Amino acid sequence: MAFDIDATCVAVQAWLVDSSIEFQDVSIRHPETVVAAGPVACIYPQSMRVVETTLTNPIELHVIKLNLYRAKFTVDDEERVLEAPRLASQVADLVYEDFTLGGRVRNVDIGGQYGEGFSVEFTDEDIQETTYHTAVITLPLIVDSGTAFVA
Amino acid sequence: MSKQSGLGDQLFIAGYDLSGDIGSVQRMAKTSGVLDITAINATGYERIHSHADGEITFNAFFNDAASQEHAVLAAKGSGADRIVTYFHGSTIGNVAAGLVSKQINYDGTRGNDGSLTFNIQALANAYGLDYGQMLTAGKRTDTTATNGSSLDGTASTTTGWTAYLQVFSFSGTSVTVAIQDSADNSSWLALSGASFTAATGITSQRLAASSLTATVRRYVRVVTTGTFTSAVFAVVFTRDQVVI
Numbered sequence: 001m002a003f004d005i006d007a008t009c010v011a012v013q014a015w016l017v018d019s020s021i022e023f024q025d026v027s028i029r030h031p032e033t034v035v036a037a038g039p040v041a042c043i044y045p046q047s048m049r050v051v052e053t054t055l056t057n058p059i060e061l062h063v064i065k066l067n068l069y070r071a072k073f074t075v076d077d078e079e080r081v082l083e084a085p086r087l088a089s090q091v092a093d094l095v096y097e098d099f100t101l102g103g104r105v106r107n108v109d110i111g112g113q114y115g116e117g118f119s120v121e122f123t124d125e126d127i128q129e130t131t132y133h134t135a136v137i138t139l140p141l142i143v144d145s146g147t148a149f150v151a
Numbered sequence: 152m153s154k155q156s157g158l159g160d161q162l163f164i165a166g167y168d169l170s171g172d173i174g175s176v177q178r179m180a181k182t183s184g185v186l187d188i189t190a191i192n193a194t195g196y197e198r199i200h201s202h203a204d205g206e207i208t209f210n211a212f213f214n215d216a217a218s219q220e221h222a223v224l225a226a227k228g229s230g231a232d233r234i235v236t237y238f239h240g241s242t243i244g245n246v247a248a249g250l251v252s253k254q255i256n257y258d259g260t261r262g263n264d265g266s267l268t269f270n271i272q273a274l275a276n277a278y279g280l281d282y283g284q285m286l287t288a289g290k291r292t293d294t295t296a297t298n299g300s301s302l303d304g305t306a307s308t309t310t311g312w313t314a315y316l317q318v319f320s321f322s323g324t325s326v327t328v329a330i331q332d333s334a335d336n337s338s339w340l341a342l343s344g345a346s347f348t349a350a351t352g353i354t355s356q357r358l359a360a361s362s363l364t365a366t367v368r369r370y371v372r373v374v375t376t377g378t379f380t381s382a383v384f385a386v387v388f389t390r391d392q393v394v395i
Contacts, residue, residue, distance in 0.1 A: 053174070054173055055170040055173050056160075056171050109264075109265070111263065112264055117264075144171075148159070149158040
């Protein structure tokens with residue numbers, strides 16, 4: 001299937017679930033409900049485009065967003081400013097060590113071969129009266145399309 | 152036919168389909184040498200062709216899986232001839248090219264963005280590059296002796312012929328791939344000299360008519376014989392055994 005970002009998101013989910021990072025939840029969604037104190041990972045697609053072609057198949061760039069959530073405060077605890085960055089760092093370590101996520105993912109476009117590379121931004125997000133430190137990871141994946149050209 | 156792109160094309164090297172690893176073909180050249188025979192009474196250069204030549208140069212993405220780009224190309228065929236065939240699309244009768252070549256290089260480039268690509272140049276050896284037509288719809292799979300679909304050349308020709316075979320996989324005792332011709336697309340005879348060596352595995356071969364004026368009747372087709380359960384192969388055929 002061409003532009004099978006469904007499969008790509010599922011591959012990213014499985015990769016995170018199998019990782020050494022102890023997430024409370026890894027799901028493919030935009031978080032609109034309480035995500036618990038965390039750490040929680042939410043995966044969703046940002047964009048897809050064809051970046052190259054081989055003689056027979058297109059090579060696609062699937063840009064996935066990984067939102068990592070960690071509650072800013074918990075009961076009787078101090079603000080955890082660095083927990084989201086630490087989570088992002090752990091994910092980055094995983095990416096550098098295992099950049100072929102399986103399936104049709106050829107590799108993570110860490111260096112930005114086709115535009116924006118692997119990156120992280122930090123923000124605070126309010127979800128149902130709870131403030132979360134959020135690391136927004138841009139994960140550009142180079143994917144071999146499952147559909148060949150037919151002349 | 153109208154103007155077309157190269158999407159869906161294929162490149163086969165020495166019995167391996169590397170189409171999914173090849174990002175671009177920089178040069179597919181049918182050339183010849185030139186002799187300067189300019190006389191003193193000529194106002195412009197006078198030239199004649201000399202030796203036929205050819206080249207297929209392409210870029211590939213690194214792939215170290217079995218039977219893929221690195222495994223096939225890194226050793227440059229150990230110096231042996233490598234038959235390279237280019238298929239435009241996958242329909243019988245579509246344009247195809249064949250080249251007996253020496254693989255000259257296997258040059259890698261690792262970009263600072265992490266990309267890893269290789270440039271490969273295949274230069275003609277002993278024969279120039281041939282443009283012809285597909286006699287198989289891309290890669291053809293036979294599971295028993297089969298008479299393939301025919302190609303209508305619209306008329307008989309008397310200019311010889313050249314044919315290229317690529318065998319990608321095989322299971323069984325052996326398979327013989329041969330070309331037959333016909334005047335009416337009904338009664339078929341073996342084209343003299345157009346039976347490839349029986350294959351028992353991955354292989355490639357070029358055949359040519361023994362005479363530059365050999366006759367090929369209007370219709371041609373590929374047939375397989377032998378004892379086998381699976382043979383995947385592709386054939387290019389050209390009616391014009393033009394030397395230059």
